[in-house]
Structures are given as structure tokens and as C-alpha cells.
Amino acid sequence: MPLPLCCAAMADFVHLTTARAARRIERSGIAARSHGWEQRRGVYCMPVLPSFTLTYGWVRELRRWKGGPFVAVHLRLPDGEPVTVGHYGSRPREVTAAQAVAVVRALEDPRGHEVFVPRAIAAAEVRRVRDVPQGVGWRYRPDAHGRRPCACCAPSGGYRVAQLRNRLDPPPQVAPKSVLMARLRTATDADEIIEVLYDLAVGRRGDAQELAYLAEHPDPEVRWTLESTLRSYRGPQARRLRERLAAMDDDG
Structure with missing residues (x-):
């Protein structure tokens, strides 16, 4: 017989989302709106790590695409929950929630890694929603600092950065x-x-x-x-x- 949720071994994760979604998430959970590999729908998150900066390291990068401000949704999943884990842009591994935490914690540099839960998150699985500093984490790519600027990693406000981005990586055009x-x-x-x-x-x-x-x-x-x-x-x-x-x- 499986253990009840309150007694089963659990793994802690953080999902980052815009502040305007906080009240809805506390009441209804997190909808499975994101697309993972093989077009599965679910929720992206990150294990809670000993390092504050690494735990919330996606904040700064996500703000480039979705604005903000962002908040952190702490959630708890059963250790045996099927998830995937890997570096963004690479095919992830299918593991359990507990294994995903162990994989990320064992990495020398976990920046850019992510866990994908292929389902919605219920309100009962949400522990709390907290504010986070909006400048924490990496931007453009985890190892961008010290590299020659390009269309994807040039710092905003730099000399002729806008022209460079528009020439090499034109912004998407919204339909009329x-x-x-x-x-x-x-x-x-x-x-x-x-x-x-x-x-x-x-x-x-x-x-x-x-x-x-x-x-x-x-x-x-x-x-x-x-x-x-x-x-x-x-x-x-x-x-x-x-x-x-x-x-x-x-x-x-």
C-alpha cells in the first residue's frame, strides 16, 4: 500500500513564474502549459539547492523573455514521481524526482539545468510562494561572462548591441x-x-x-x-x- 502524501519521502523544487500568477497558483496549482521534449506538457522547475543563487539562477534569464517581476513557487513532489532532468537544449534523462535532485546536486556547475514534470502541479503540492531578487542568476547563457559579445549574449545597453542583435538575430514580428x-x-x-x-x-x-x-x-x-x-x-x-x-x- 502506498504511503499517504504526508508520510511519503518528498523532494523539494522551485518553479519560477510572474508575480501576477501567484494568487492563482496558490489557489489552483500550476497548469501544464510548458512543452517538454516529445511535445509533452508539464511544468519546469529546479531542485532546491544549498546555494541561493543556483536555486533561483533562472530568474535573470527568464526576465529577458517574459518581463517580470518573478516569484518563486516552492513545491514538493513524491520521491518516486517520474520527471526528466538535463541541460536546456539537450535531450533530458527520464528519472524520478529524488534522482533528479541527486543529479543536479552532484553537478560541479548546475546552471542551465532544469527538471520537467510532465503534468500539472496541484495546489496541495505548492508549499509557498516567495519574492526573489530580480537580478539573481545568469543571463544569455551560464558562461557568457568574459566571452566576446554576440547576438545572443551581448549585454543590454552596450555599444551598438541593438544593431548587432537585430542584424544577426532579428526579433520576431507580431502579426497585424x-x-x-x-x-x-x-x-x-x-x-x-x-x-x-x-x-x-x-x-x-x-x-x-x-x-x-x-x-x-x-x-x-x-x-x-x-x-x-x-x-x-x-x-x-x-x-x-x-x-x-x-x-x-x-x-x-
Whole structure:
């Protein structure tokens, strides 16, 4: 007979996410929105290590892609939980949660390593959410310091860095609003809707009333993403719609 959750051996991990998701995660857990190898969905995290800097080392790099501020979600998984572990960009190993902790702790330099849990994290598995310094960790790549600048590792604000990045690694172009709205109208599941909402959050998009129908969407992730997207919209319609979403969230 398996041990109850409170008695089983457990492994501690940290998941980094934006501060605006903290309240939702404390109440509902972490949705399996990330894509791992072989297109499995789940949650990325890092073992809790003796070093504060190494435990939260992904903060600075993640802020390059998702803004911030970020918070740390501490979670606890059974030792036997199936996960994968490896350095980003390389095929990970399939291990248990306890083995993943041992693998990362044994590394001379664990920067850039990550653990992937191929499922959602339940609210009961979340121990706490804490603030973390926003400048902790590495940026561009773990060993970027001291290397000749290039499009992927040149420090922001350096001489002609923007021109270098745009020439060698052009920023992705967001589709026009008309194209995004057409995609939104034909979206068939929550993930497609969320992807379009992320793109709509880039720049000023005008009439927020066009998105009002999504406030009644049954998937809470869609509603939370909509509320975040509306921060890029101006005017009383956007404000009222955000207030309506906040009220629904409080009631739900």
C-alpha cells in the first residue's frame, strides 16, 4: 500500500513564474502549459539547492523573455514521481524526482539545468510562494561572462548591441491585429486562444470590447491571460473589462 502524501519521502523544487500568477497558483496549482521534449506538457522547475543563487539562477534569464517581476513557487513532489532532468537544449534523462535532485546536486556547475514534470502541479503540492531578487542568476547563457559579445549574449545597453542583435538575430514580428483577430475567431481550444492573446498584448491594440466575449470562457487560464492582455489596452472599456474579470476571479 502506498504511503499517504504526508508520510511519503518528498523532494523539494522551485518553479519560477510572474508575480501576477501567484494568487492563482496558490489557489489552483500550476497548469501544464510548458512543452517538454516529445511535445509533452508539464511544468519546469529546479531542485532546491544549498546555494541561493543556483536555486533561483533562472530568474535573470527568464526576465529577458517574459518581463517580470518573478516569484518563486516552492513545491514538493513524491520521491518516486517520474520527471526528466538535463541541460536546456539537450535531450533530458527520464528519472524520478529524488534522482533528479541527486543529479543536479552532484553537478560541479548546475546552471542551465532544469527538471520537467510532465503534468500539472496541484495546489496541495505548492508549499509557498516567495519574492526573489530580480537580478539573481545568469543571463544569455551560464558562461557568457568574459566571452566576446554576440547576438545572443551581448549585454543590454552596450555599444551598438541593438544593431548587432537585430542584424544577426532579428526579433520576431507580431502579426497585424486583423490577422490575430481572425485567428482568434477560428481558434478551437484554449491553448490557441492563449497564444493569440499573448501576441495581442504586444503594442496598443485599440478596442477592448472585441475581447469581451472571452470573459465568459470556461477555462480560467483563458480568463487570466485575457486580464493580463488587457493591461496593454487603454480606455474605459479595457478598465471595466479588467474589473469584471477581477470580480469573477474573486467570486470563483
